[in-house]
Amino acid sequence: MSDVDRLRALVGRRTAWQDLVVEPEQARRFCQAIGLDGGPYGDGPSRRFDRQLAAPTFLAVVRTMDPALELPQLGPAVNGGNSYRWLSPVYVGERLRRRTELVEVTAREGRSGPMTFVTTETTVERDDEVVAVGRGTSIFR
Numbered sequence: 001m002s003d004v005d006r007l008r009a010l011v012g013r014r015t016a017w018q019d020l021v022v023e024p025e026q027a028r029r030f031c032q033a034i035g036l037d038g039g040p041y042g043d044g045p046s047r048r049f050d051r052q053l054a055a056p057t058f059l060a061v062v063r064t065m066d067p068a069l070e071l072p073q074l075g076p077a078v079n080g081g082n083s084y085r086w087l088s089p090v091y092v093g094e095r096l097r098r099r100t101e102l103v104e105v106t107a108r109e110g111r112s113g114p115m116t117f118v119t120t121e122t123t124v125e126r127d128d129e130v131v132a133v134g135r136g137t138s139i140f141r
Helices: 003-008 024-034
Strands: 016-019 078-087 096-112 113-126 130-141
Touching: 003 096, 003 113
Parallel strands: none
Antiparallel strands: 016 096, 078 130, 096 113, 113 130
């Protein structure tokens, strides 16, 4: 059985739910890095929200290729792209939970040889409400 076939057999594998806390210092540094250090993302609540919001792209720091999936190693990878669906605001200091699932494995022949595309999906929840879904693809050569 090839490495690709072994990975394909694992499609549907999920991690256990893991705690995810939106740490104030991490949220602050993230906002500074992307130039959003004012408005509802700055220090403290805004006129519209009673609590400080995490930046809209903050959950992108959650890795979509989670080592807890315990996938076989194919060697070094490059990022093949990420996408995120935001379904609810996320607040600084909030306790969330996340779970990652292997959703797709495909193989293609590239100009420099075979490539394997491994796609995972990470769901972030508050209680039983989904607040975001991230999908990421890693490309292995």
